[in-house]
Amino acid sequence: MNSLEVRDLESGYGEVKVLWGLNLDVRKGQLTTILGSNGSGKTTFLRTVMGIINPWNGNIKFNGEDVTKLSTHQKAEKGIIMVPEGRLVFPEMSVYENLEMGAYTKRGREKFDDSLEFVVSLFPRLKERFNQKAGTLSGGEQQMLAIARGLMSRPDLFILDEPSLGLAPKLVIEVFETINKLREQGLTMLLVEQNVHLSLAITDYVYVLSEGRIKMEGKGEELAESDEIRKAYLGV
């Protein structure tokens, strides 16, 4: 059963086409990862899936329903939640208020107390900083908050755009451990990453994106063995 089904997706900015007909599936309960070098179109793809930029062509199905034309907040209300590149926490709001905004959707609001307990158990450090303004958190803490904020809306499909970007190695590991924990709990996730080693280790299925096209796909462990991947990304 697929959570997300993307067919022939094209989009871009102004006159410039970035995505050239992408096909991608995210299976329920699995962690799907998109790998690709800088500028290959990973963020553009996620932004198109979320409706932040409009698709030029193709369609997007979520839980079997066509959501191609829905706006971003409607998709969030349906349970597609993205932690964007660069975190984008609300800087002038307290950590607690950020979590409240995470629970803005109907599904989030109904389960606020449970979700709060859950994200605090994932990131105990956030609790000590409930009243601190999010803009004054360290980069790592902001990433934790962005993930926690996303989880507060009780996602059905959780999308993460380079959550380990710019973090110290120890925090990178922490982020991946968190993702793995969520995966073990059965959360459906779509992850964009540059950290090939760590992603391949925990991923169920991988797509490799290059110049706006899917260049390769396969099971995580299979691609980890693939010569092409090793050459292109692992430098071995």
Place this chain on the structure above:
Amino acid sequence: MNAEVLIDSIISGLLLGLVYGLAAIGLNLIWGVMKVINLSHGAFIALGMFSIWILYTSFGIFPYIGIIMILGLGLVLGIITYFGALHRVIDAPELSTLLATFSVSLIIIGFGTFIFKTNPKALDFSLGGIEAGSIVILGTKVATGVISIIFTVLLYAFLYKTRPGKAIRAVSMNRTAAELMGINSSLILALSFGIGIALAMVAGALIATIFPFTILSGGGYELKSFVICVLGGLGSPIGALVGGITLGLIESVVTLGIQTSFVPVLEFALLVAILVLKPSGLLGGK
């Protein structure tokens, strides 16, 4: 100049400053959330003046009840204006939104001039005065100051304590992130514009309980709002209130020495001086 005249001007300036501040908060909110410079601000202030005048002279509605009705009217007009004039150009470069709000201003002033002509009106209404020695403070001025504070506090509570208020703040900080959380940002922008317009109209109505006015009076108060936003720094309602009080005081004390007609000159000079010396606003941190 004796001490009593000075004290009188200071109190007067303080009370007027509060309502100038309230008007500026409307402008400030629209800028803060939407990044739109609302050139119809003055026209809506004038509309507030005429609304209270009609409610009072034609329907006999007590002005401070009328103000509540004008708040509702402003909210509705603001939301309609947003969807009619701004929604389609909100993501376009600033010039488009400037032109859009300027057009709205021209439409309001045009119809207003046609209906009301440009001769001055005044609200024939008094709350008496508070006397202390030879100083008399008009009751309407006191009421205006107090009501302005109440509205500011209510807005603050709305923005910080309620769900839609928090959504407004979230959209002002990052519209995309807010959408990703499930917030319908177009509705929030419409609501913010509605609140901004409602505050401008209420401020206009309050000013009309003190001074005579014409359909063109809004322009002068719009200028004051811009100066206050620059004084207080763009951002917080409290900053705008403090900026308002500062301008009110400067105005009323300085006019003891110079002619009233020089006030706009002074305000423009102040605006330019602050923009040159401290562009983030005298009180603005960032």
